[in-house]
Amino acid sequence: MLNRANALYCLQPTRTLDMPSRDHAPSQDDMLQPSLSVTHNKSRAIRALDPSSVTWVSTAKNYGRYENEGGQYDDLVTHLKTIKTW
């Protein structure tokens, strides 16, 4: 169970920064061109990302709700309640 709990901390982001947004998929030429780090580019990158924290919280809630028969996830449930995501 300890390993399972630890596994919650190892979740990977579902998309990586270099993955193009589906709405604004760059052409091959675009990808070969260096681009300035401007607000527009950052906004675009943020839209292309699913925050890994959302996934973490979702999985953590599942374990807290359905896999907590022995109370091993009580601390986790308390934390989720503290951050108002329970």
Added chain:
Amino acid sequence: MRIISLLPSATEMVCAVGAQDELVGVSHECDFPAGIPGLPILTRTRTTLPKASGAIDVAVREMLKDAIAVYEVLVDRLRDAKADVIVTQDLCDVCAVSLDDVHKALKELGTGDVNIVSLKPTLLQDVWDDLRRVGVALGREAEGEAAALDCEARVRAIGQRSTTALAGAKRPTVLTIEWIDPVMIGGTWMPELAQLAGGEALLAEPGVHSPTVGLDELSAIDPDVVLIKPCGFKLERTHEELDLLQQRLPWDTWSAVSKGNIYLADGNAFFNRPGPRLVESLEILAACVLPDEFAEYRTKHKDSLQRIAPDLSIVGL
């Protein structure tokens, strides 16, 4: 609302309409999107299936012949889930628990007030309409409509792009393989995906289940592009059966082999799940059929698509 999904594609649809947090049970095959782990698993395989493709096929055919279900619903867990809605399927007894199994389990529990949404898509439009149906059933009609419109628009855009790129030229012929031993051809929505990707599907009709073909029929064609994406197999699993390709396919005569146009794709995540990720499946197929036009999809799906050399080694895209 308390929602159960007994099908991986249905789970993806439930999440696509924004109801992931209302899921209270899933099938043993549901593994996407992230955040599913930890949910109660309500189904299992009735017996341990063998590992090789040919042996799996024999075992499953025997079970179906004897009217034995391949999967079963875990009734106790179904009771504990206290579901309001169950999303399941009536398309394929080999894919997931059947609709009959679900009805029997609910009858056993004496539960009659559960809304069962049974999906049976055979064409692309059926899949997008299922997204709408799931949305309506979950009280998220607007989200279902938006998700369906998004999929339709993305698919249409790729179709228009491939048509423009072809500029009237002959469409490359495409063979998609859904199972290696025996060889089954991608049916149902696969011919439509091939058409949208700029190709012309061989040995398959839209909306018709996968036909099983022999070496004679395969030797009579010479596809320009071959995509192998065994149902339920990730890339690593398919790698274990690469040797079979030379035995089951006319490896020495197909020009696609010598030209390096034989591709492997993750058949577990894509193509065989009639849900929102059929759009990504189309992107993968488009990257195989018109590689110059859809070069960005090769980059995007580099972890899910590989090319095979004549000597069966995996080569770069």
